[in-house]
Each structure stands twice: as structure tokens, then as C-alpha cells.
Amino acid sequence: MTVNEERLQKVIAQSGITSRRKAEQLILEGKVKVNGQVVTALGTKVSKNDQIEVNDVQLEKEAHVYYMLYKPRGVISSVSDDKGRKVVTDLLEGVTERVFPIGRLDYDTSGILLLTNDGDFAHHLMHPKYEVEKVYVAKLKGIPTKPELEKLRKGVKAEKDLLKAADYNVLSVDKTKNTMILEIKLREGKNRHVRRMMEQLGYPVMKLKREQYGMLTLTGLKPGKYRALTLKEVKQIRNLASEIVK
Structure with a gap:
């Protein structure tokens, strides 16, 4: 070669x-x-x-682009939908490149979603051997006990998956409304990871938001808005991976 x-x-x-x-x-x-x-x-x-x-x-030789979108609730993490629902690429006004989301956020989940036309970059970030930390904030129905929350670190069995949290932090508790705001850190991302994990503990997620992806945060972005990643940010995200997959 x-x-x-x-x-x-x-x-x-x-x-x-x-x-x-x-x-x-x-x-x-x-x-x-x-x-x-x-x-x-x-x-x-x-x-x-x-x-x-x-x-x-x-194939069209197109320059690579990288965007971060503040995905609102009620939008599909896809480039098209057979039911005619709004998809994330509908929010990228002014973007002429053919981009696609890296991974997904559920229809009812808001927060950071990365989009690119660089398939190799997307493949690396979605590879299970990578451990780019993601931070979610969940509003729970019910108030889990400390021993119950500790199960998140050990892993909760849901069907064939063992769903784990790298860490967690209780942000607030409302005993009157019987709710808790919980910050959850993940280094893996199985389908509906947070929601399924909390459902297994008996505390359904009422509202969910991804607030951080690696070192990227939503600072300066409003729901439905996006911005291009800087070259420095793209490099930092690549470097956050725990090991290079050939």
C-alpha cells in the first residue's frame, strides 16, 4: 500500500x-x-x-464536518422517518452536507447529539471498546435508597443486558412530589440504557437529558439549536477513547 x-x-x-x-x-x-x-x-x-x-x-468526496445538536424531546434521532415525524437533520438549517447522528437519543430524551459525515469517526465513537463518558440527568418517579442506587455501579440485569453506571450523584430530592433528580454517568450505551436500568429498580424515568458527551457540554446552546465542533474538540473527542480500534 x-x-x-x-x-x-x-x-x-x-x-x-x-x-x-x-x-x-x-x-x-x-x-x-x-x-x-x-x-x-x-x-x-x-x-x-x-x-x-x-x-x-x-461516492462524492465531501469535506468532513462535525456538529453538536441540542436535541429537544419529540424528535427522532435519524435522517428520515417512515411515519413523517420530525428528525434531527430537520433542525440543521444551513447544513448542506449529508450528515447522520452518531448513536441516538430516544424520542423523549433531550440533550447532546453529535452528527457528522465522517463514518470512520462515528464508527470509533460507537465501538463498544471505546469509553467516552456521557452524563445524563434523570427525573425519577420515587426516591431510591442508597443501597438501591449502589446497584447501578454493580450492574442491573435487564433481559440479556447488564446495565451499569460508571457513577451517580443525587442532585435533589422532593419528598412532597416523591421524585428525585439523579445525575448518571455512563461509559457504555445500550438501547434505552438509563430508562431500562431505572425501571428494573422500580423507579421509572419521568424526564431524561444528556448534558455532557466527553468534555462537550450544552453551554450556549438552546433546544433545537446546533453548532460546529472546533478542530480541537474533534481531536479531544478522539483522544478520549480508551483504546484505538484498528
């Missing part, structure tokens, strides 16, 4: 249309062409002068 060549699946992922893992699957399925020829070998190297097609659509 020369200095100017890269693996085909990496180039596809970097185009923003899919993750590297999905790109590998597309190659194996014979859905990728290089200079008009179907390629099925994962070790294939390509240069910037090669023409690449995925599902008969030529």
Missing part, C-alpha cells in the same frame, strides 16, 4: 454513507465497484483517483 492508498472499506466509511463494518459487508456482498469493476476482497487498496461506486451510486 503506497502513501496515497487506503483500504476500500475505510474510504467508504469516510465518505459518510455508512460505518466501516457495514462497508465491509457491502464489499463482501458484491455491491461495491472500483473503476467499474465489482470488488469483493476486503484487502483492496484504492487511491484518491479511483472511482468508487456503492449500490451503483458514485
